[in-house]
Amino acid sequence: MSRPVLLHSDTLLSYSFGPDHPMGPDRVRLALELADYLGIMELFDICVPLPQHRAQVRRIHDPxxxxALGQLVPHPRYGWGTEDNPLAAGIHEVALDIAAASTTAAQLVWEGQCTRAVNIAGGLHHAQRNGISGFCMLNDAASAIDWLLEHGAQRVAYLDVDAHHGDGVEQMFWDDPRVLTISVHESGLYLFPGTGFAGDIGGPQALGTAVNVALEKNISDQEWLRAVHGIIPPLLQRFRPQIIISQHGADPHRADPLTHMELSVNAMEMTARSVRRWADRYAQGRWVALGGGGYQRDSVARTWASLLAAVAGVVIDMATPMPAGWDSVVHRHGVVPTSTTLGDSWADLSGIDPTEVIGGQRCQAMVATSKAVFPYWGIAAYHG
Structure with missing residues (x-):
């Protein structure tokens, strides 16, 4: 395979937590439908999850x-059967396939069958070694990283730009210097899971390899882009990853019902293109992209269609009109569309050059993270 690969099968969408639950497979389905309308799907080879990779989760989750997950009865000890994580027929099998899909993506890229692969059904970054957390049952990103380490990788970078802290992945590799985890998220002072502060920098054998940028509420595109581009590239340059795995939750969007950020689809699309550029520059082009959070169906579909374009290596005009009938499509999911175009008309990213560290006033979170982590890498910290 020389083209980018999309990991997908109908089994990844065969679950339901109920009509009122924020998490659902329609998020992925709508994104793929929009990507198809934009002509992006034809740029990918489609691959189904390799079934043998279902077993990889045994290495990262407690037996x-x-x-317990295989039994359709409540397990309070593990968070199974709660309002956030309700009993759902077949969800255990779907979770295994999602983890297998991300691990398959990692294998395809690592073994050179493609340089870029994406699983937008993945990115379930809250799942803990011994429990469900934040709608996440099995940690597909951690499964993929563990497979890479098992097969010879010595430097894996995990980038997480979801509105929520990527706590599950961070904890599983907290004391492993082979894995650099960077999470840019809304501060845990305001948002689940309440973790991921600047001083959380990794275990004693891996100090400086856990990186957390805990942002204030209502952060703007410009502030967020400055933090992302000011923290991530200097660390990648020093760490020299052999592969990048990134999680692209769409919940930093202004319209998301569960978070308090003010981002546009345009800013998240710009970041996805930056991750591709960083993979080319620092990781021999090897990149596995995952989905994640995001609960306003319209903005999620637009964000992930843009992510697929970035993985495919094409730039889609953010002023491209949405397909005819899109309003009716998202209305069926109880959502009011937030834009008539792929991007958000209110977004103004003029003058921002993502190929450089963005200048201007640096937010407190960016400064705090640089002071906590940069010294371990021989990088000068920022000042406000």
């Missing part, structure tokens, strides 16, 4: 927890 008792995995056994």
């Amino acid at each position: 008792d927890y995995l056994e």
